[in-house]
Amino acid sequence: MTDKKKTGHLNRRSALTLMGAAGLIGPSMIGRDRAFAANADATGQLVLAFSQEPTVFNPLMPHIEVDEGVYYAVFDTLFDFDPDGEFFPILAAEVPTVANGGISEDGLSWTLKLKEGVTWHDGTPFTAEDVKFSLELTMDPDFRSFRSTGYKFMRNITVVSDTELTWEMSEPFAPMAAILASTYIIPKHAFEGVEDKNSAPFNNAPIGTGPFKFKNRMAGDHIELEANADYHMDGPFLKTLIIKYVPDLNVMYTQFKSGDIDVIGLQYITPDHLAEAETLAGKVVTVAGTATFESIGLNMTRPQFQDLAVRKALYAALDKTSIIDALYYGVPTPTETYMPQQSYYYNDSLPKHEFDLEKAKALLDEAGWVPGSDGIREKDGVRLEFSNSTTAGNHLREQAQQFIQQTFAEIGVKMEIKNFPPAVMWGDYWMNSEFDSVVVGLNTLAGADPDTSDYFMSTMSPTLGGAGQNTFAYQNPKVDELLVKGASSFVPEERKAIYEEMQAVIREDLPFLPVFQYAVIKGWKDDVTGPAPNVNNRIDTWNVRDWKRG
Numbered sequence: 032m033t034d035k036k037k038t039g040h041l042n043r044r045s046a047l048t049l050m051g052a053a054g055l056i057g058p059s060m061i062g063r064d065r066a067f068a069a070n071a072d073a074t075g076q077l078v079l080a081f082s083q084e085p086t087v088f089n090p091l092m093p094h095i096e097v098d099e100g101v102y103y104a105v106f107d108t109l110f111d112f113d114p115d116g117e118f119f120p121i122l123a124a125e126v127p128t129v130a131n132g133g134i135s136e137d138g139l140s141w142t143l144k145l146k147e148g149v150t151w152h153d154g155t156p157f158t159a160e161d162v163k164f165s166l167e168l169t170m171d172p173d174f175r176s177f178r179s180t181g182y183k184f185m186r187n188i189t190v191v192s193d194t195e196l197t198w199e200m201s202e203p204f205a206p207m208a209a210i211l212a213s214t215y216i217i218p219k220h221a222f223e224g225v226e227d228k229n230s231a232p233f234n235n236a237p238i239g240t241g242p243f244k245f246k247n248r249m250a251g252d253h254i255e256l257e258a259n260a261d262y263h264m265d266g267p268f269l270k271t272l273i274i275k276y277v278p279d280l281n282v283m284y285t286q287f288k289s290g291d292i293d294v295i296g297l298q299y300i301t302p303d304h305l306a307e308a309e310t311l312a313g314k315v316v317t318v319a320g321t322a323t324f325e326s327i328g329l330n331m332t333r334p335q336f337q338d339l340a341v342r343k344a345l346y347a348a349l350d351k352t353s354i355i356d357a358l359y360y361g362v363p364t365p366t367e368t369y370m371p372q373q374s375y376y377y378n379d380s381l382p383k384h385e386f387d388l389e390k391a392k393a394l395l396d397e398a399g400w401v402p403g404s405d406g407i408r409e410k411d412g413v414r415l416e417f418s419n420s421t422t423a424g425n426h427l428r429e430q431a432q433q434f435i436q437q438t439f440a441e442i443g444v445k446m447e448i449k450n451f452p453p454a455v456m457w458g459d460y461w462m463n464s465e466f467d468s469v470v471v472g473l474n475t476l477a478g479a480d481p482d483t484s485d486y487f488m489s490t491m492s493p494t495l496g497g498a499g500q501n502t503f504a505y506q507n508p509k510v511d512e513l514l515v516k517g518a519s520s521f522v523p524e525e526r527k528a529i530y531e532e533m534q535a536v537i538r539e540d541l542p543f544l545p546v547f548q549y550a551v552i553k554g555w556k557d558d559v560t561g562p563a564p565n566v567n568n569r570i571d572t573w574n575v576r577d578w579k580r581g
Contacts, residue, residue, distance in 0.1 A: 319564035340398035
């Protein structure tokens with residue numbers, strides 16, 4: 032048993048203490064603003080497993096968390112967040128700030144300086160034209176963009192030279208740096224002559240500046256990436272990176288246990304396997320907090336969910352404690368909000384959930400939802416029944432669904448379980464709000480910034496004509512007002528009060544029923560170095576450039 036293994040050895044009840052280990056705001060800086068390093072000889076192969084299949088390879092198009100597992104390997108952002116919530120430069124020569132002149136004091140003028148000598152995987156030089164193209168593509172009304180938040184305020188993007196560009200903001204927008212940190216830059220030349228950028232050949236054969244090149248993909252099984260020998264930062268240290276999909280979480284754990292998987296990624300080791308996983312020889316197992324929260328997401332276009340009394344009754348009938356303790360072995364912690372508890376902006380005074388079936392029934396009675404002949408409540412011709420969907424093969428979620436189905440039935444609510452393979456579940460079904468309700472894990476933040484406009488602003492719902500991630504189709508004028516107000520302030524203390532109020536409004540409104548904040552059980556072979564928890568990023572490969580074998 033190695034010392035490294037011992038550092039990850041926790042009992043279930045102490046596991047959550049690690050969640051505070053990676054704060055969202057911290058003073059330290061990571062030494063990544065160095066110039067080109069002499070790249071080490073890339074050797075060996077590493078198999079990284081995800082429970083879902085990445086299917087979207089243009090990072091500026093609507094995508095989910097697992098797709099970013101590929102993006103971090105193939106593409107680069109201008110800069111990124113380290114585990115302490117501090118920026119470090121990647122394609123940028125330096126992170127623009129007021130202090131270094133990159134941002135004007137009023138936040139309206141930006142200057143971005145880029146590294147020299149960076150090349151795309153096909154050998155084409157990377158320039159400021161690529162950055163301008165990537166930023167403007169997100170604002171193209173004919174392009175299916177991942178988000179429009181922030182970009183819509185950018186004006187007069189001007190290329191000064193191959194390594195410098197400037198732009199103006201129509202209004203100050205505090206989260207802009209955090210949004211740029213999660214914006215992967217794509218090559219302008221790959222889209223030249225392409226009429227419909229939504230169906231460009233690039234979207235299936237991506238070219239990046241990242242540490243690994245896209246080699247081949249076997250749909251339904253794996254993606255093979257190879258080292259980029261001309262990478263502009265330290266690394267990569269691996270010759271081959273295989274991203275393997277194993278939808279059944281029990282099978283994924285068995286393959287990690289047997290050694291077929293080197294690093295177990297999303298959805299990680301399930302809590303029911305934690306006790307055994309801690310005893311595995313030759314494995315590093317550790318529990319880490321993330322900014323992701325689990326919830327029952329509701330499609331607010333459905334008539335059943337437009338009555339606040341229904342949403343409150345469903346929440347009262349949700350036995351969170353039993354789900355967390357019985358199914359998840361007490362590893363995650365219950366939450367009342369989307370904001371991670373490590374965040375400076377977390378509201379710790381929200382009303383605490385109470386499981387109360389009698390209260391749930393009373394709420395529905397008072398709102399006029401009357402049981403029919405089959406016991407299912409109805410009102411104005413609408414029956415209180417709906418489907419609930421999640422990833423097929425996620426056995427803990429599937430067990431939670433069955434438990435929730437039973438407790439909802441006790442208050443006269445019929446919930447039909449309707450699960451799909453990951454590629455179907457998180458494709459158009461999720462993105463275009465084709466679901467009734469879902470069990471979903473979401474990180475709604477951009478790094479350490481508290482802005483969540485992309486998920487909760489009324490105009491960000493694709494099914495209602497917007498370009499964003501508001502798949503709940505949630506509309507609340509007060510939330511819109513607070514999001515605008517919070518994004519216009521650069522003073523943390525002022526923003527804290529705004530986002531705490533917003534959490535209180537959403538907690539009262541319940542467009543989703545919050546269950547818990549994730550504490551995930553990560554694992555890798557003890558001859559692997561580099562994987563590091565980062566609460567400010569959505570996926571493990573944020574630093575895959577640093578991973579090594581031996």
